[in-house]
Amino acid sequence: MSETLPTLAVIGGTGKEGAALALRWAHKGYPVIIGSRDPERAAQKAAELNTALGKQAIHGLANADAAAAAQIIVLSVPYTAHAETIAAIKAAAQGKLFIDVTVPINPADYRTVHVPEGKSACVEAQAMLGESVKVVAAFQNVSAVHLKKLDHSVDCDVLVCGDDEAAKAQTIALIEAIGMRGIDAGPLMNAVAVEALTPVLLYINGRYKVKGAGIRITGFAPNDHA
Numbered sequence: 504m505s506e507t508l509p510t511l512a513v514i515g516g517t518g519k520e521g522a523a524l525a526l527r528w529a530h531k532g533y534p535v536i537i538g539s540r541d542p543e544r545a546a547q548k549a550a551e552l553n554t555a556l557g558k559q560a561i562h563g564l565a566n567a568d569a570a571a572a573a574q575i576i577v578l579s580v581p582y583t584a585h586a587e588t589i590a591a592i593k594a595a596a597q598g599k600l601f602i603d604v605t606v607p608i609n610p611a612d613y614r615t616v617h618v619p620e621g622k623s624a625c626v627e628a629q630a631m632l633g634e635s636v637k638v639v640a641a642f643q644n645v646s647a648v649h650l651k652k653l654d655h656s657v658d659c660d661v662l663v664c665g666d667d668e669a670a671k672a673q674t675i676a677l678i679e680a681i682g683m684r685g686i687d688a689g690p691l692m693n694a695v696a697v698e699a700l701t702p703v704l705l706y707i708n709g710r711y712k713v714k715g716a717g718i719r720i721t722g723f724a725p726n727d728h729a
């Protein structure tokens with residue numbers, strides 16, 4: 504009997520990182536809904552991605568409707584829009600796995616670490632959403648430049664932080680489904696360090712003229728998930 508895959512809502516899925524993640528999961532058979540502040544824009548992006556996929560696997564809805572229609576929510580918006588987007592989907596997120604990709608970048612200086620008032624975007628998300636929502640940090644260090652190319656394997660690891668073991672395991676399974684290695688990197692508070700690595704990578708991109716630098720954890724074999 505084939506397993507039914509959960510529906511994923513990618514909030515901010517009209518953007519670079521969210522669209523690339525939506526494409527990857529839809530390619531692997533997951534039902535995906537792209538959320539946007541504008542449902543028309545979501546539908547247009549979904550149509551564009553479906554053309555690239557060669558199948559109708561992605562739908563587009565307004566953010567709150569997308570979040571309500573999915574079992575798992577992925578949030579991928581600029582930090583400046585983080586709190587207002589969470590407020591718009593808070594009711595629909597209750598009881599669900601909530602994967603937050605947001606990095607608290609300072610748009611005026613995106614290559615220098617910016618620690619927000621609540622220490623981390625993911626920690627702030629958990630405080631805003633309440634206990635019933637299982638917030639997990641993932642993909643902060645994975646560039647859309649690589650993710651969006653379906654014929655290209657993404658040569659980096661994904662650090663996963665969260666306070667709920669089952670939610671982290673579910674997130675790691677979603678990462679493995681798209682051919683990457685998800686690594687349990689500890690409690691949600693460790694997202695402070697993971698989010699802070701992104702401006703470091705953006706600095707490296709500029710300094711060495713590379714696109715989408717990523718990270719690899721050494722010291723254990725690629726398939727060693729003990």
Ligand SMILES: NC(=O)c1ccc[n+]([C@@H]2O[C@H](COP(=O)([O-])OP(=O)(O)OC[C@H]3O[C@@H](n4cnc5c(N)ncnc54)[C@H](OP(=O)(O)O)[C@@H]3O)[C@@H](O)[C@H]2O)c1
Pocket residue numbers: 515516517518519520521538539540541544545579580581582583584588604605606607608642643644645646647648
């Ligand atoms: N790009 C990367 O390579 C990358 C890698 C790792 C992590 N991240 C993080 O992932 C998040 C999304 O990055 P991105 O590059 O995909 O961002 P983006 O393309 O600039 O924006 C993503 C989406 O956020 C929505 N949004 C909602 N409120 C907004 C506002 N006030 N201003 C602008 N956009 C708003 C927009 O969707 P609608 O207009 O349709 O609502 C937009 O398409 C960020 O926190 C970023 O730091 C990005």
